[in-house]
Amino acid sequence: MAKSIDVSNVNIYYGDFKAVEDVSMTIKARSVTAFIGPSGCGKSTFLRTLNRMHEVIPGAHVEGEVLLGGEDIYAANVDPVQVRRRVGMVFQRPNPFPTMSIYDNVLAGNRLNSKKLKKADADAIVEKALTGANLWNEVKDRLGKPGMGLSGGQQQRLCIARAIAVEPQVLLMDEPCSALDPISTSAVEDLIHELKSDYTIVIVTHNMQQAARVSEYTGFFNLKAAGQPGHLVEFNKTTKMFSTPEQESTEAYISGRFG
Amino acid sequence: MTATTAEKMTETPSNRLGDRIFSGLALAAGLSILVALTGVFAFLLIRGWQGLSQDASFYDAPRANDFLHYVWPLVFGTVYAAVIALVIAVPLSIGIALVISHYAPRRLATPIAYVIDLLAAVPSVVFGLWGILVFAPAMVPTYGWLDDHLGFIPLFAGNEGGGVNPVGRTILTAGIVLAIMVLPIITSITREIFAQTPRLHQEAALALGATRWEMIRYAVFPYARSGMVSAVMLGLGRALGETMAVAMVLSAGKSLVTFNLLGNESSTTIAANIASNYKEGTPGKVAVLIATGLVLFVLTFVVNFLARLIVARAERNTTR
Numbered sequence: 001m002a003k004s005i006d007v008s009n010v011n012i013y014y015g016d017f018k019a020v021e022d023v024s025m026t027i028k029a030r031s032v033t034a035f036i037g038p039s040g041c042g043k044s045t046f047l048r049t050l051n052r053m054h055e056v057i058p059g060a061h062v063e064g065e066v067l068l069g070g071e072d073i074y075a076a077n078v079d080p081v082q083v084r085r086r087v088g089m090v091f092q093r094p095n096p097f098p099t100m101s102i103y104d105n106v107l108a109g110n111r112l113n114s115k116k117l118k119k120a121d122a123d124a125i126v127e128k129a130l131t132g133a134n135l136w137n138e139v140k141d142r143l144g145k146p147g148m149g150l151s152g153g154q155q156q157r158l159c160i161a162r163a164i165a166v167e168p169q170v171l172l173m174d175e176p177c178s179a180l181d182p183i184s185t186s187a188v189e190d191l192i193h194e195l196k197s198d199y200t201i202v203i204v205t206h207n208m209q210q211a212a213r214v215s216e217y218t219g220f221f222n223l224k225a226a227g228q229p230g231h232l233v234e235f236n237k238t239t240k241m242f243s244t245p246e247q248e249s250t251e252a253y254i255s256g257r258f259g
Numbered sequence: 260m261t262a263t264t265a266e267k268m269t270e271t272p273s274n275r276l277g278d279r280i281f282s283g284l285a286l287a288a289g290l291s292i293l294v295a296l297t298g299v300f301a302f303l304l305i306r307g308w309q310g311l312s313q314d315a316s317f318y319d320a321p322r323a324n325d326f327l328h329y330v331w332p333l334v335f336g337t338v339y340a341a342v343i344a345l346v347i348a349v350p351l352s353i354g355i356a357l358v359i360s361h362y363a364p365r366r367l368a369t370p371i372a373y374v375i376d377l378l379a380a381v382p383s384v385v386f387g388l389w390g391i392l393v394f395a396p397a398m399v400p401t402y403g404w405l406d407d408h409l410g411f412i413p414l415f416a417g418n419e420g421g422g423v424n425p426v427g428r429t430i431l432t433a434g435i436v437l438a439i440m441v442l443p444i445i446t447s448i449t450r451e452i453f454a455q456t457p458r459l460h461q462e463a464a465l466a467l468g469a470t471r472w473e474m475i476r477y478a479v480f481p482y483a484r485s486g487m488v489s490a491v492m493l494g495l496g497r498a499l500g501e502t503m504a505v506a507m508v509l510s511a512g513k514s515l516v517t518f519n520l521l522g523n524e525s526s527t528t529i530a531a532n533i534a535s536n537y538k539e540g541t542p543g544k545v546a547v548l549i550a551t552g553l554v555l556f557v558l559t560f561v562v563n564f565l566a567r568l569i570v571a572r573a574e575r576n577t578t579r
Contacts, residue, residue: 053466058365085468095463099481108477109467162467 002200003069003169004029005050010064011229012045012054019045021229023064025219027170032192032201034211034238037221038253042230043204044174046221050202051087051172052080069169085112088163092175094155096147096162103143105158106130109166125165133161134191153184160191164199171195173203177210189214208254212242220250303553310543310550317543330551334558335516336430336526340505341498343434343520344441348498349491351438352445359446360453361475372450379443387507390436395427395508398435402427402521414520423521431520433508433528437501441494448490452483488570492563499530499559506531529555 005027012020020042027033035043048054049062052073066073073083088109096105106126110117117125126143130136135157139150147158156176163171173192177185192201192214205211211218218241220233234247245251310317315324323329355375359368402424406417417423460478469477480487509527516526527535533548540548 051466053462056462056465081468081470083468084466089466091459091462091466093459095459097460097463097477097481099484108464112467112469112473159463166467 002029002198004200005170005202006065006067006070007050008065008067010046010049010062010066012042012049013059013061013063014057015059018229020221021231023232025232025235027200027202028217029200030196030198031217032196032203032215033217033219034215035202035204035219035221036206036208036211036253037230037233038223039206040230041221041223043219043221045230047172047174047202047204050170051089052083053089055080085109085166086168087170087172088166088168089172090156090159090163090174090176093179094152094159096150096155096158098146098148100147101144102130102139102147102150102158105147106161106165108162129161129165130158132164132195133157134187134194135161151184153180153187156180156184156188157191160188160195164195168199170200170202173201175204175206178206185210208242212238218242220245220247220253222249222253300556303549303556307546307550307553310546310548313543313547317541317547326547326550329547330529330554332516332526333529333532333551334554337499337528337530337555337558339518339526340430340434340437340528341495343431344437344498345491345495347435347438348441348445348494352442352490352494353449353487355442355446356450356453357475357479359450361471361479372447375443375446378439379447383440383501383503384507386436386440387504390432390504390508391428394436395429395432397427398432399423399425399427402429402431406521414518416519417521418523424523428508428510429521430509430525433505434520436504436508437498440501440504441497444497445490445494448493449483449487452486452490453479456482485570488566492566495562495566496559499528499555499562501528502530502534506534529558 007026008024010020010023011018023046035047037043045054050066050073054060054062062074064074068083068086072078073087096102097108100108103126106129107117107122110122110125127136127140130139135154138154139158142149147155150158156179160171160176177188180188189210192203195201203211203214215238217235218238219235220241221230222233223230234241234245234250236246241250242254245254311326313326318324318326318329323332355371359372359375363371402417403422405415406421406423409415410417423429456479460482461474464474464477505528509525509531515524517524519525529551533552537545537548
């Protein structure tokens with residue numbers, strides 16, 4: 001189910017502007033890979049190329065090869081819709097569908113994939129996904145209430161439940177905790193720990209402690225200079241990255257020294 | 260020192276003045292709408308009151324001997340023409356708005372939007388002229404075909420002895436011309452709202468593997484729902500009240516209650532009836548016409564009110 005991702009020589013553009021240059025890496029299945037780096041270095045942009053969400057922006061395009069379990073997701077005959085059904089995504093700000101109940105929010109992806117769901121199957125999926133997202137006990141008595149009525153942290157876990165309800169091969173998280181308080185953050189981090197036994201998880205974070213806490217591998221992105229494209233400086237085991245990084249600029253960034 | 264600070268804390272005259280002027284202006288603008296509305300209503304009530312109970316000769320005797328019998332076919336015609344217009348215009352407008360906001364590349368979307376807005380600037384007399392001189396005759400073969408093949412449906416039955424209106428000046432023609440007239444209003448409002456759908460919600464749907472249409476159903480329509488109803492209401496308001504185009508397309512003097520879309524005989528609308536009879540009216544007749552205007556006013560008001568009620572109820576059900 002969980003698949004690895006092989007990225008080779010990827011360049012990412014917004015129109016004519018090259019935002020990210022020449023990234024190659026291998027993301028292992030059933031592990032957590034974190035991307036860190038200063039704002040504007042292209043780590044979120046790179047994340048969005050892994051499920052072809054980047055091209056939703058007019059003019060945006062990608063060069064290079066991204067293999068998901070050996071299949072090139074940028075091959076000419078690949079439908080981006082199918083890619084996104086396999087690669088789930090959680091966004092920076094919780095975004096449950098405002099007019100849907102908690103129950104319908106969880107099932108939103110499943111209803112896209114297979115139009116008809118038996119009531120019993122649907123109930124089972126909802127319970128499994130919400131349990132998987134550590135939210136079941138908090139919401140089981142009010143599944144029919146709108147998702148927007150939950151707290152920010154609960155909404156974010158609802159979005160995670162929605163993403164895992166379709167059992168994706170990879171789960172992408174774009175700064176999933178940046179809008180959450182410390183308690184909700186810790187709930188989401190615990191969840192990431194549990195989810196990695198089933199899913200390949202890629203997380204972008206501004207918080208280096210978070211990267212150190214949750215990930216096994218870390219990629220450090222940086223800009224060569226202002227106006228230049230971002231690039232991958234170093235990709236390594238998280239333990240090595242935070243103790244003895246190979247690149248000087250990685251060490252400078254991690255220890256809080258710049259320039 | 261302390262005195263000046265205290266003074267500054269309690270009042271800042273220059274800011275206050277600007278604030279007060281602005282809030283006064285806003286209040287005045289708001290009130291003027293109420294005043295205008297009450298004024299119109301008072302006029303209709305005072306001048307139309309006697310029209311409600313006149314001698315039978317002032318109505319359309321022998322077809323109608325009192326006000327209710329006189330106004331009922333007109334109310335029917337007004338609502339029927341407006342419904343035909345909306346049935347055609349609403350799906351078309353929403354489709355066009357979606358093309359502009361979500362489907363077409365920007366290079367194409369901007370000119371389409373511009374052309375639609377231009378349509379709103381065409382005077383209704385011009386639509387009326389085009390309706391009689393070009394559109395109605397051009398539709399006659401189509402109407403004939405509809406009558407031949409779908410004539411078993413009462414809507415398309417045509418005249419009693421067979422055949423359809425030979426010049427094409429039917430209620431369906433009026434409805435289609437009305438549809439073209441309300442199209443720009445509905446399109447431009449819904450387009451604005453569709454374009455304002457939060458990116459976050461659209462990406463939520465796309466990231467789950469929604470196709471573009473699924474994304475629109477999941478994210479755009481729920482967000483735009485109340486705005487879409489407002490747009491349709493504005494379109495309906497125009498369709499109910501539109502005068503010239505209908506008066507020109509439909510020949511005056513008839514007032515029947517019939518669902519038949521293609522026949523010679525059809526109902527006309529309140530507004531068109533006023534426009535075509537006002538000039539040659541005696542004071543008594545004019546009072547009757549103003550009374551029908553009062554009915555139109557109340558009709559529009561009730562329709563709007565009901566629509567708001569429906570939207571409010573739908574919103575409450577989903578947010579609780």
